Amino acid sequence: MTSSPRKLRSAEWFGTVDKNGFMYRSWMKNQGIPDHEFQGKPIIGICNTWSELTPCNAHFRELAERVRRGVFEAGGYPVEFPVFSNGESNLRPTAMFTRNLASMDVEEAIRGNPIDAVVLMVGCDKTTPALLMGAASCDVPAIAVSGGPMLNGKHQGRNIGSGTAVWQLSEQVKAGTISIHEFMSAEAGMSRSAGTCNTMGTASTMACMAEALGVTLPHNAAIPAVDARRSVLAHLSGMRIVEMALQGLTLSKLLTREAFENAIRVNAAIGGSTNAVIHLKAIAGRIGVELALEDWTRVGRGTPTIVDLQPSGRFLMEEFHDAGGLPAVLRRLGEAGLLPHPDALTANGRTLWQNVQDAPLWNDEVIRPLDKPLVADGGICILRGNLAPRGAVLKPSAASAHLLQHRGRAVVFENLEDYKARIADPALEVDADSVLVLKNCGPQGYPGMAEVGNMGLPPKLLAQGVTDMVRLSDARMSGTAYGTVVLHVAPEARAGGPLAVVQSGDWIALDCAGGRLHLEVSDEELQARLAVWAETRQAIPADGSGYRKLYVEHVLQADEGCDFDFLVGCRGAEVPRHSH
Missing domain, CATH: 3.50.30.80 (IlvD/EDD C-terminal domain-like)
Structure with a gap:
């Protein structure tokens, strides 16, 4: 690929025959990059939240490599960069405390570097909204790749759900119905593979929200982390982001008012986390879409919960994927006229309905018919x-x-x-x-x-x-x-x-x-x-100093998405060009 139908952002760094172009290319060449990689190819950032302190995202090194292969195959050049990884399970006082910090990291990394589009490697709860918030503030072409859920947890010959089992078993210990030894014996089998929580917790919810918003490829939400099809999806996402860069398919064309209303309806159908209320509001605020609590009542209420997953129901994400995943839910909603905006555009260039109208649905117990819902009105x-x-x-x-x-x-x-x-x-x-x-x-x-x-x-x-x-x-x-x-x-x-x-x-x-x-x-x-x-x-x-002081002085209330007041709004990707 030697030319493109639109001017690439990276050309401002690498496309000039002068002192600046010389230095930008020369410094990059110390990594062994040949000259032709700078000749009109889209430079694709891979925004990676890999961290060994974020267990849900600890497999992202390999997954990012799959994205790289896709970018190369499609004629782009991938550049991977790390951002703050706020893992839910270890980080104190809470990962929500650093969601906005991570989004600032993402925003400035995208804006300040020579990339034309970005793949967002997301997984653990707050990494999905943080990366979408940061990318939305820049409004560049972006596609999200989730890490996928863990395999089903196992304990005493039965399935147990990550997180949910902890709450259930700990209450049973307090009630005296099980011993502390039985409680502790569940620990080894609850998290037995790479991936996020296998329940419909916040990680799975936000993966579903990303897919419903149209910023991922279909089936992104539910493929287990260790399933080979997760690697295939990452590869295909790497290929697709190159096309998005060349087409100028930015986030503002995907994250529309209509997309958010689709996501609200989907959250009700899947029995999604209440955290989605805060995160969707924050993402919408970054892209300039007005979203109010009343929208959850207007759009979401009256929607049956049809996904029978823990903590609301019985099954886990592995069964959800095997039953057809989110495309099956979207098809079921669409056929009943419950998909508010089926013509909303998605990252692959097709509408949401075009992606799911023929989606298979394999299990009516996991993804129930609308006339046999888990809860008749599951809207938040x-x-x-x-x-x-x-x-x-x-x-x-x-x-x-x-x-x-x-x-x-x-x-x-x-x-x-x-x-x-x-x-x-x-x-x-x-x-x-x-x-x-x-x-x-x-x-x-x-x-x-x-x-x-x-x-x-x-x-x-x-x-x-x-x-x-x-x-x-x-x-x-x-x-x-x-x-x-x-x-x-x-x-x-x-x-x-x-x-x-x-x-x-x-x-x-x-x-x-x-x-x-x-x-x-x-x-x-x-x-x-x-x-x-x-x-x-x-x-x-006193709020002390440092980030804690910044947080307490500038955080908005829950109904406003808990973003920082000075981060609301889209600032775009333009950055003053520095002359060396």
Whole structure:
């Protein structure tokens, strides 16, 4: 390939016959790159989140090599570069704390380097939104390649789901139904191959969101990490990104309002994570698409959950792939007229419907018919009221139906440390109808908005056979978790939201169908409490310095996607040319 139908961005570095062109090419040639590689070929960045500290992405060295082969085959030249890898399982205080940091790394790496298009190597929960946010801010041609889920976990001859099994078994230990030795014996078999969580946790959810948004090739979401077809998809993605670079198929042509509405509908159908609400909002904000919590009600509510996967259902990602994966779900939705925008463009140049209209569907138990759903209305429930003026969320497919309309007395924990200190106290005044309330775990309060919203139940109630309670907080919940859990209460307690002044013994009413979350105190009483809180609250510890200070001072609330205020918007890929 010696010429292209459009001017390549990399030509600004490598395409001039002068001092600058000389130096840019010369420095690159110390890697043994021949001169013809700079002659009009698209330079394709491979943005890699490989890290041994991010177990879900630890196989990305090999997967990136498959992408490289595809880029070479299509006539491009691949250049791999690392970015911050924020793995969910090891990183403290929470990977969400560094999602925006990773997106800044990605944005500046793309903008500042001589690349015409980029392949985003994504996997563990926050790497998918972080890389899409950073690339969207530059609006270059980009395609995402997910690492794929792990094989099914195994324990005592049965399948167990990563993450979900931890929550289930740990509650059983507290209830006294299994021993600590049985609990620990599950550890070796839960994560038995490379890949992300094999449940419909946040990693699988965001892989599905990326495919529904059209920024991946079909079947990207569900192929297991160790399946040879994952390598094939990476190879084909490398080939396709070269074509996208030459065509100028940028992210703004894919990440449209219509694409986000498709993703919202798909999230309901798959029983996706509540974290998708925050991440899709943040991605939309970077590309300039207006997305509000009400869109989740308008588009998502009324959609049946038809994917029978843990934590909402029974199966795991391996079965989901074997049943047909996301294309089968999209076909089922489309045939029923439930795909909002079937003509939305995708990364392979075809519409979403063209990609899936003939998709096979092999298992009606895993991907259920619409008239036999796992949950009749699986759309994320958006709640508002005097307790959450700017909104809160609940995942109906992971909740207990009998608790979706509930009234109970609050049992309040001021912070996570207070919860840990008191939840197991036999004297704790709590019963099955109580509402557990956790404060100061939001974006500013933790900081980073940790996944602690699915508070473990009091052991004394577990021993009585109680398996679920209404729980409420300004925190998030792992996508692998389950229960009737109200999350993302905004404004958060630290920001002076009404959550800050809830007291133990207050009555709280939850009405999921009506979208209402109400603290049963008068407006006058609520305002009086807030006034006292503002005057007498304990001094908030200084935010210190460094990234923590930057985060707390600039993070937006949950309803706005928890991005930094100064990062919202698309800044494009133009960068001032430096003359040496």
